[in-house]
Amino acid sequence: MVEQLGFEFAVQPRRLTKVSPARLANFADCPRRYRLTYLDRPTPTRTGPWAHSTLGAVVHNALRALFELPPERRTPVRAAQLLSEHWQDAGFADAEQAAVYRDRAKTWVMEYVEHNDVSQTPIGLERWVSAPVNPEPGRPPTMIIEGRADRIDERGDELVVVDYKTGRRAPDEYEARSSQALAMYAVASARTLRKPCHRVELHHLPTGTVAAAEHTDESLRRHLARAEETAEDLRLATDTLTAGGDGDVLFPASPGTRCAWCDFRPSCADGQAAGPPAKSWELLAP
Template identity: 80%
Template sequence: MVRSVDTGRIEWGGVKEQLGFDFGVQQPQRLTKVSPARLATFEDCPRRYRMTYLERPTPQRTGPWAHSTLGAVVHNALRALFDLPVAKRTPQRAVALVAEQWKDAGFADQEQAARYRARAKGWVAEYVEDHDVTDDPIGLERWVSAPVSTEEGGGRPTMIIEGRADRIDQRGGELVIVDYKTGRREPDEYEARASQALAMYAVAASRTLRMPCTKVELHHLPTGTVAAAEHTGESLRRHLERAGQTAGDLRLATDTLDAGGDGDVLFPARPDRRCAWCDFRPSCEVGQQTAAAAQPWELLAP
């Protein structure tokens, strides 16, 4: 459920209404808490959002996906690596951490799992060899949250953005958001700049840690690519405006649903090719009719 916060509300126990006085007290604007994952899910498919965050009990899901397992293993291994003393952040230790974190969930068979385990070991070993890992990040899987305004020039907060960044570095007195990628496509500067998630992390990190943050990076482990982008105040504001628009639509749909509205109308399915690998495909007839089911290992990087 979308969570909302009423800040500074004073309950008068009904005195105002009972006595008929109007003290001119304005109720503060409700701030909707949003994360990049929630916003992206709602934009991609409102029905999937409803199934993920609102329906209880949660509708039936598919089983695990191999690409998600692979990504989680690499993320967890790199986080564990940076938790170690600098002297122990070696390629050999990175390889061992992949082995410790490994799971076979979603892979076609043991042979395929073994191939990708070996690839993941190679990725993290090369990452440690090619990057300076001697500096301690200021945040690892760090949760950041901040009230923001979507109005030009600032103003009263209109929503609270929050999320968990893979890594937050401090370089030259400024923060840098680092996001690890293990997918099939090699990212570029445009993708880094267009990422609403990275922009929201940058704004929230800057407010939470009280340091400038305009640079964001996508670190693609399979190719060793680092796609970096430098935001301006204007580009960050555009991302916040888009997030604010989606948050408003999301809040209206949720409030109307709570008031008895029709969930299928308020949170319609948005069918496309992604229905093939949607987690809620078993519970969505529209998705089943849109695309044939993908195999759990089809989205692995080649």
């Protein structure tokens, strides 16, 4: 049962900060990007679509649609057809480049079906999970973690969180174990679906790599403790901004190489000064 994790899920006496892996990562990477994404209204000017994001979304959508089919229809050919049905060209250099990556992605999903057991129906597909938690056992919740997991499998008496990857580099066990997002999904999945969840997996479609990690209760608590620290900084900055604080001071920019492909580069002078912009297709897997 989820109680064995030792996390406290009792009714909280105070307002809790809701955080998702994406929000925490945004704030940790660049507080200004967080403000521009979630707080400033109307939403500041953004860049156009990125080809690598389009590619990732298409693959995710095709695999979700595949697992929504009866097991006997989850064939490599059908996977390729679903990829074509969900295909979009947004962010690619031109139609020729888009066609090249469409064909590659079709091969990825076909090989994924060929080399992985897809006969079992996941308990969750793009499933929203949520949990009030405190990293310290027996203490009232300090935050609510939430997010949408790509896939949640039920294997025996436990759940397994699966995250699809289409990036340039194949992940390894260290990346799976160190992923705060996967750890948060594991805890929230256990709370939402009332089953233990310790195993997390990164499935890299371009290489067929499956990077897995088995968490302990203690390793999950460590991830939550780090998330709690970021969540508290985020909450304090947001409350101070609401009270009239200076947004540029509370949410400073963190200029660096990532500014080249930041969605909010057109609205951030510091990001523009950090270097030239990236082409919308530069982060595609080679």
